[in-house]
Amino acid sequence: MPRSERSSLLLAGLLATAGVAHFASPKQFDATIPRALPGKPRTWTYASGAVELALAAGIAVPRTRRTAALAAAAFFVGVFPANVQMALDWRDRPAPQKAAALGRLPLQIPLVLWARSVAKNKGEGQS
Known part of the structure; x- marks a missing residue:
């Protein structure tokens, strides 16, 4: 398996794991929802979990x-x-x-760069 394919599948796995966690243990995610967002935190927790699962499938x-x-x-x-x-x-x-909470902040940078790297690498079936 080429390195770029492996990287893509690892990113998909990370997103899928996070998405499932949003549904399996939503309370911990509810606490991270900014209070400025309208509606209930649980709705945002489930929505973000669903988005992560969809992104995982797409990747x-x-x-x-x-x-x-x-x-x-x-x-x-x-x-x-x-x-x-x-x-x-x-x-x-x-x-x-x-x-742990502070460590999540700089972690976003490599995640963004990783996703951009996956987008730049053409996998099988891409043109």
């Missing part, structure tokens, strides 16, 4: 990989406010939890 299929990977890069930028909200809300928690 797994070579024909839709480029578009889905670009959408994933935009998604990673779009969820950044939730990570900022989490870091703010968790600033008084024990050190390991606070470190």
Whole structure:
């Protein structure tokens, strides 16, 4: 399996795992939803989980990989406010939890770059 194909499938797996986690354990994600968003946090949790699952499926299929990977890069930028909200809300928690919340912030950069890299690599079936 070519390296670019493996990278694509790893990104799809990461997104699929995150998407499933939104449905399996939604409470932890509800707490990260910015209060400025309208509606209930659970709705946003489920919606973002569904988007992650759709992005995973799109990246797994070579024909839709480029578009889905670009959408994933935009998604990673779009969820950044939730990570900022989490870091703010968790600033008084024990050190390991606070470190995890703060560590998510710079993690968005490599995720965006990874998704863009997947979009640039042409997989089988792409033209």
